[in-house]
Amino acid sequence: MSRLRVLLSIVLLAATAGCMRLGRRPPAPPPPVAGPIMPADSIPLIRMDSIVRRVAGAPVESAFVAPPAAPRPQERPAERCLLEIEGDRSQFIKDPISQKYTSYFGGGFTGRCPTQGITITADSAEFYDQNQLYYLLGNVKYREKRVHLDADKLTYFRAEERLLAEGNVYAVMPDSASMTGPRAEYYRAVRGVRARARMVATMRPTLKLYEADSLGQRRGEPVLLTADNINGEGDSVFVAWGTVQLDRSDLMARGDSAELDNRRQFARLMKQPYVESKGKDAFTLRGKVIDVFARNKLVERVVARDSAVAVSRELTLSSDTIDLRVKDNQLQRAFAFGPGAASAVTPERTVIADSLDVRMPGQRIREMYAVRAAYAESDPDSTKVRSAERDWLRGDTIVARFDSAAAGDTTSRPRIRDLLASGNASSFYQVPNSKAADKPGINYVRGRQIIVDFKERDVQTVTVVDSASGIFLEAVADTAAAKPGTPTRRPGRNTPPARRPPNAVRRP
Numbered sequence: 001m002s003r004l005r006v007l008l009s010i011v012l013l014a015a016t017a018g019c020m021r022l023g024r025r026p027p028a029p030p031p032p033v034a035g036p037i038m039p040a041d042s043i044p045l046i047r048m049d050s051i052v053r054r055v056a057g058a059p060v061e062s063a064f065v066a067p068p069a070a071p072r073p074q075e076r077p078a079e080r081c082l083l084e085i086e087g088d089r090s091q092f093i094k095d096p097i098s099q100k101y102t103s104y105f106g107g108g109f110t111g112r113c114p115t116q117g118i119t120i121t122a123d124s125a126e127f128y129d130q131n132q133l134y135y136l137l138g139n140v141k142y143r144e145k146r147v148h149l150d151a152d153k154l155t156y157f158r159a160e161e162r163l164l165a166e167g168n169v170y171a172v173m174p175d176s177a178s179m180t181g182p183r184a185e186y187y188r189a190v191r192g193v194r195a196r197a198r199m200v201a202t203m204r205p206t207l208k209l210y211e212a213d214s215l216g217q218r219r220g221e222p223v224l225l226t227a228d229n230i231n232g233e234g235d236s237v238f239v240a241w242g243t244v245q246l247d248r249s250d251l252m253a254r255g256d257s258a259e260l261d262n263r264r265q266f267a268r269l270m271k272q273p274y275v276e277s278k279g280k281d282a283f284t285l286r287g288k289v290i291d292v293f294a295r296n297k298l299v300e301r302v303v304a305r306d307s308a309v310a311v312s313r314e315l316t317l318s319s320d321t322i323d324l325r326v327k328d329n330q331l332q333r334a335f336a337f338g339p340g341a342a343s344a345v346t347p348e349r350t351v352i353a354d355s356l357d358v359r360m361p362g363q364r365i366r367e368m369y370a371v372r373a374a375y376a377e378s379d380p381d382s383t384k385v386r387s388a389e390r391d392w393l394r395g396d397t398i399v400a401r402f403d404s405a406a407a408g409d410t411t412s413r414p415r416i417r418d419l420l421a422s423g424n425a426s427s428f429y430q431v432p433n434s435k436a437a438d439k440p441g442i443n444y445v446r447g448r449q450i451i452v453d454f455k456e457r458d459v460q461t462v463t464v465v466d467s468a469s470g471i472f473l474e475a476v477a478d479t480a481a482a483k484p485g486t487p488t489r490r491p492g493r494n495t496p497p498a499r500r501p502p503n504a505v506r507r508p
Helices: 002-023
Strands: 084-086 090-094 103-106 109-113 118-122 122-126 133-143 148-157 160-173 177-187 198-203 207-214 218-226 229-233 239-247 250-263 266-270 274-277 284-286 289-295 298-311 316-327 328-335 342-345 348-355 355-359 366-376 393-403 417-431 441-455 458-465 471-472
Touching: 002 218, 002 458, 109 122, 118 148, 122 441, 148 177, 160 198, 239 266, 250 289, 274 289, 298 328, 316 355, 328 342, 342 355, 348 355, 348 393, 393 441, 417 458
Parallel strands: none
Antiparallel strands: 084 109, 090 103, 103 122, 109 118, 118 133, 122 133, 133 148, 148 160, 160 177, 177 198, 177 207, 198 229, 207 218, 218 239, 229 239, 239 250, 250 266, 250 274, 266 289, 274 284, 284 298, 289 298, 298 316, 316 328, 316 342, 328 355, 342 348, 348 366, 355 366, 366 393, 393 417, 417 441, 441 458, 441 471
């Protein structure tokens, strides 16, 4: 019985093991990998240059691509160009070492990338398979959706998706800009290579920027930008350096370098820049950095920083920062502020304060607000007073108001109407002496507020409000005869303390 039990156990164990082996499935063999089918000693004439799928390092150079005037969604990077060659006048030479071909195309060359909408034509072309490089000569025309490029010769670095155009280069961005120059490089936006298209223009190109309407049609006068180098990236931002010239229909700007954002209608000029408006009543603005803001292609605001100076027919402003507001190519308002003092010089007087607000609609000065440590001075009427002293007014705040000129009167200068000094105010002015023009009377007053009224540019009345005090001095004939040989000396004059000059560093 024991032997029978052992035999039955062995049979059951063998059956169980067999079932387990039958339940397992062998691993499926790997599917065969299809390799490219290539002729032994020839390449296809139509698609002879199948693309090499590798990621090229994005070049470090910045770029120059004209932006649109209105915002639009950013285009997605395209695929690599798989160039198809048309024509039968070609010759192929195989390198016995690298087994790569050098191809020559004559009698007209046409290459297309159907999936990318790219067409390249030229009188003749060469293709070096080992370097993945096309060299095109004569009447070269490159066409794609975002740019049209014409040149005498073109080198196409296919691995980098980079085009080098040389000789009579003319690039057109159909809805926004055009560029002319002797040399330019265009970097295509390609997936896996670079996200945005770039262009680099050197050897002093000229760029024309246009505003496009909702249908993509150009409108208005272009903005002209000329520089030794112009780089742009994407569809908006430009960087230019080397004797930059920026010309608009309403102003011209010069500088050593500049940044432009055509979509935001913004420009920044650096390194000894200056801006000059165009028109009858021109104004100029200088500084170390100047920002220009526009809307609908018309300048609305110009800001100069660091040692800024603005000059117009009626006013000269000096300060660390000057902010000009413009409408219809005329100054409407000016702000001057920053570390140090701000000064405003008119044909009649000088005003100095920590900050200035000049309101001048139609570029005709109407009001001037001088805030904090304000000081105003002017020369007395030279026909009535002969003196080296200047009349002055001081206060925490000074407001100057001017008479409005008659409508259409652009020749007469605005006349001062009144001056209002508030907060620790004091004034010094000279009164004509009918007996001696060189010995005017002196009027010095102090108070919380001083109001000086003018008539025909002469002081008419002086009103002192609260805490009034002062003195009036009138010259009289000298009754004491001076001894012979005794030198005469005038008493010391009570001159106002020296002000820090405009653009000086503020003292703590």
